[in-house]
Amino acid sequence: MMSELALFDQVIDRSAMNSDKWDKYSNDVIPMWVADMDFDAPACVKTALQNRIQQGVFGYTHIPKALVAAIQTHLQTSYDWPISGTHLVHLPGLVCALHLSVQTFSLPGDTIVVPGPVYYHLTKAPEMAGRNLLSIKMTLQEGRWLPDWQAFEKACALSDSKMILLCNPHNPGGTVYRREELEVIHGLAQKYDLLVVSDEIHCDLILDDITHVPFASLNQDAAQRTITLMAPSKTYNLAGLGYAFAVIENTHLRQRFNQGRAGLIPVPNMLGLTAAQAAYEEGQVWHHSLITYLRTNRDYIVERLADTPLTVSHLEATYLAWIDASNLPVEDAYAFFLEAGVGVSPGKDFGDANFIRLNFGCSMSVLQQALYRIENAIRVLQKR
Template structure:
């Protein structure tokens, strides 16, 4: 069955966090990173069959899910993953927090890109760990990690390097040479690496490839935790199924011990959805990527014609990191919210001069939001 990504799905007055935030207001929500697209038919069919069974007791990850994930890693990345390396989690954010708590002591610090997806910063703060902000700099038209500037900030007590590939925000797909530089950095400073790769399937720039950090070498494998999930890819984030790939037995045992009694097992319906998505969702994913490329191109074109706004090319994800530093307003997020467009504030990621726009939505709705943004800027008072 062909998917129609131009189909508008009414999400108001449902249990949608994204849409509930602005319930009763004329504000288009383009903030939190879930899409407005109907999930793959194979996922819906599998869930309906499981619900029809009628019994919802405790579950466990089926060998089938492990098998399809391992096959996927081999097919896409030529990365040989073993079943015992897999730790299933009810979300990726808990994987970030567990990595910090399991793999560092209170005296040890973490290193994370900046700006970055907010839970990276929160995971260190909640665990009372120091965090070095590794700056993301603009190189050409790509946001990349500045390891040289990071090195100058180190105290020698850092133990965990937290990476994000593709990067959120900014959408950068790191090239092999850049990943090897990150590995060299980790080796020189004796760091464990936690790599958030949740957006690895959402590659918009054709001809580019995702390379898992752990697949670089045996050393990279043994010093790393890789976090992946079908949640963003197939719009099943609300079901909560993520995977930590931890080849090193010592790191894996510490990670598992840290979760005991705190992080619950994955919901049985989430297992069903994840298995169906990985098994039978590829054509749906290909169609979604085509649609997202069209939306990405529309956002690039429109944003870069609005005075005071700049957007660099988005290589991956469905998230546009918009530079509003030249806009003559004190709070870009509040300004556009007042204009009827709900974006993510850049301050959440570490830079209040930016806003993040989620373009995984019906194109007509996206067009309307972009028009509201352009009109709001056009109506700003001019100075003599």
């Protein structure tokens, strides 16, 4: 029988899957952009989906009690975070919850504080809702991307500041906030009475020996002022099945959130519910192997690019390398590497055009080919 790790070496042809990731570019470009892994889903998930499909009736579906129990067990086991099933709000995705939170809990002209560069929907949500986006610049501090703490407090102290949008683990910087750092952020939220919306979708993708701390688990005050957003989609490569959840312990906030979504945001897809339950109940062995494989890929990128003008900061979590291309003598690093046959994400989408983001959630053989193209393009450039 093939080992768990060997499963991740398989190169799966996605050309007939209507894949956003693989259909964006021509066949001669290796796509390494959107946060979508190329790995086969856990066998337990595929079996659960096949069994459900065999039942043959796909009517309206409510949330399975077993899924609620699986999420509770996962949060308790992984993060020592006990929650009530009544605190869960089940969603078809995390992005809609970000936008809904901004629109429900702030007014036009209010200020939303966001440490960045960051995943672009954390900045789009305030902008599209007519709110004042105040981005706090994150800088490398002892090798980790962290906010400017003085600027952070100054932003929170503004009279029209109403909310902090937090991304933890951070996308694209890969930082896993330590408890003491989260306590600083909580102190600001408490001092200036701000709501915290914490995007924690990558919390199960920690590559270092670090424990993720859900912001709402810090203390009772944090629990009462936080909307936590999580999903199995990144961890188990289930994004196309459309399932996420919010943890909202404050009854008033949860009621307002549900009122805001009524008639606009539907209940999750039946197959998404099925896949999520299987992943949380039975996907632990697959998940452990995934983390081992991603860690190897991460370290390989650092090793291969060490002698190039590109700077790869250490990534504590996610499968998305945040690469500084400012020393590369080109006007547009994204366009440069696209011409070389590698489709990365442009840093400007996250707030810094000096960077590119590279998705290494793929087989080692594909990663090796992509890095060869990157290195070769740089060598040719340097010889000009």
